[in-house]
Amino acid sequence: MQTTEQTHLKYKDRINLGSFYTDLKHVDTAWEFIESHINNNFVVLDSSCGYGNFLQKNINCRKIGNDIDSIAISTASNNIKDIHLFNYNALENVNRQKYNINENEKLCILGNPPYNDRTSIIRKGIKQINFNIDENIKTRDLGVSFLRSYDKLNADLVCVLHPLSYLIKKTNFNMLKDFSRNYKLIKGKIISSGSFKQASKTMQFPIVIALYEKDENGMSYDYIKNFNFQIEKDLFFKQNNFDYISNYIKKYPNKYAQANEDSVLFWTMRDINALKRNRTFIEKTSSNAIIVDKTKLDYYIYVDVFKRYANHIPYYLGNCDVIINNKLFLKFKKYFILDSLFYQPQLRKYYAKFDFSQTHYKNLAKEKINLYLKQLLGEHYAN
Numbered sequence: 001m002q003t004t005e006q007t008h009l010k011y012k013d014r015i016n017l018g019s020f021y022t023d024l025k026h027v028d029t030a031w032e033f034i035e036s037h038i039n040n041n042f043v044v045l046d047s048s049c050g051y052g053n054f055l056q057k058n059i060n061c062r063k064i065g066n067d068i069d070s071i072a073i074s075t076a077s078n079n080i081k082d083i084h085l086f087n088y089n090a091l092e093n094v095n096r097q098k099y100n101i102n103e104n105e106k107l108c109i110l111g112n113p114p115y116n117d118r119t120s121i122i123r124k125g126i127k128q129i130n131f132n133i134d135e136n137i138k139t140r141d142l143g144v145s146f147l148r149s150y151d152k153l154n155a156d157l158v159c160v161l162h163p164l165s166y167l168i169k170k171t172n173f174n175m176l177k178d179f180s181r182n183y184k185l186i187k188g189k190i191i192s193s194g195s196f197k198q199a200s201k202t203m204q205f206p207i208v209i210a211l212y213e214k215d216e217n218g219m220s221y222d223y224i225k226n227f228n229f230q231i232e233k234d235l236f237f238k239q240n241n242f243d244y245i246s247n248y249i250k251k252y253p254n255k256y257a258q259a260n261e262d263s264v265l266f267w268t269m270r271d272i273n274a275l276k277r278n279r280t281f282i283e284k285t286s287s288n289a290i291i292v293d294k295t296k297l298d299y300y301i302y303v304d305v306f307k308r309y310a311n312h313i314p315y316y317l318g319n320c321d322v323i324i325n326n327k328l329f330l331k332f333k334k335y336f337i338l339d340s341l342f343y344q345p346q347l348r349k350y351y352a353k354f355d356f357s358q359t360h361y362k363n364l365a366k367e368k369i370n371l372y373l374k375q376l377l378g379e380h381y382a383n
């Protein structure tokens with residue numbers, strides 16, 4: 001079996017359709033996940049199949065592929081023989097009949113639907129989605145709409161790749177609606193978006209190869225917080241194993257607070273990937289400025305330092321809030337303050353007792369902060 005790279009689309013269309021085809025390694029993982037859950041009576045459907053990379057497997061199940069991109073579908077028909085192909089918009093008029101699947105057939109959805117935020121500012125200039133989406137599955141992210149379409153198809157099993165943020169960011173999780181009410185995650189392996197050949201290498205985000213099973217109790221956000229995601233053979237990540245900065249300081253501005261000349265200002269905090277892109281302490285007020293509660297200044301300093309050392313944080317924590325071990329931080333606090341004050345001299349007046357006279361303090365702070373991070377992250381510490 002050989003998977004194929006997408007070659008027929010221009011950059012703009014590739015972004016619009018989210019056409020980043022999946023390579024064999026990830027396709028194999030998905031098949032390993034489903035193999036013990038399906039049998040010959042199952043229908044396997046990839047409703048956004050591209051050239052059909054997920055459907056090349058030699059099995060006795062009925063295989064169905066679909067894509068909105070007609071050129072992709074004609075390539076798939078040349079690549080794969082034992083398959084039924086359709087050229088529909090998978091998000092409009094979602095039902096089994098359009099793929100000739102009976103209501104009583106067992107259905108497994110497999111694939112890598114497009115994920116892109118229809119409202120994202122970064123790519124506003126080129127993004128232009130021009131197909132209809134059924135009202136009952138419409139959201140601002142195409143990938144979430146795809147997950148919801150699988151619920152409308154009443155799939156028994158779903159094994160797809162999607163951004164980890166759909167599960168671990170509360171606002172995204174809430175957009176899953178009926179999908180989270182009717183399906184439960186039973187297996188999840190995290191991979192990096194950087195492992196896709198045509199994707200950006202500069203800002204990598206975590207993608208999960210996720211296996212969901214129909215379940216009358218569905219899954220709660222708490223369930224996800226306690227879920228063990230696999231990273232490597234013996235390496236797992238669970239959100240609840242960490243404590244987060246949002247338990248100590250506010251991440252968002254208070255609309256009604258007015259800054260004055262004594263205010264210390266900080267940029268809105270989102271996840272770790274956003275922190276890498278954004279500033280921390282800022283001079284000018286704006287709708288994104290948090291007015292720092294000075295009794296908690298140490299924690300804002302923590303975030304400022306965390307940003308500078310973010311290269312030690314693994315990519316799969318990119319969608320989490322800044323993590324912290326408070327007890328340990330209190331022990332190491334003076335080094336964080338030292339480090340931050342080297343870069344933020346305007347804050348020195350709040351720490352009048354601190355001595356900056358010794359040049360080696362900067363290196364000492366660095367050494368101690370690394371020690372803190374190693375203890376905070378344990379096996380997740382990235383070199």
Ligand SMILES: C[S@@+](CC[C@H](N)C(=O)[O-])C[C@H]1O[C@@H](n2cnc3c(N)ncnc32)[C@H](O)[C@@H]1O
Pocket residue numbers: 017018019020021022046047048049050051052053054066067068069072088089090091111112113114115131
């Ligand atoms: C991430 S690619 C995955 C392709 C293939 N499953 C693979 O992994 O190699 C996403 C695919 O979704 C298709 N697509 C985007 N919007 C669609 C829609 N509304 N209906 C059907 N397919 C769509 C794109 O044309 C693209 O082929």
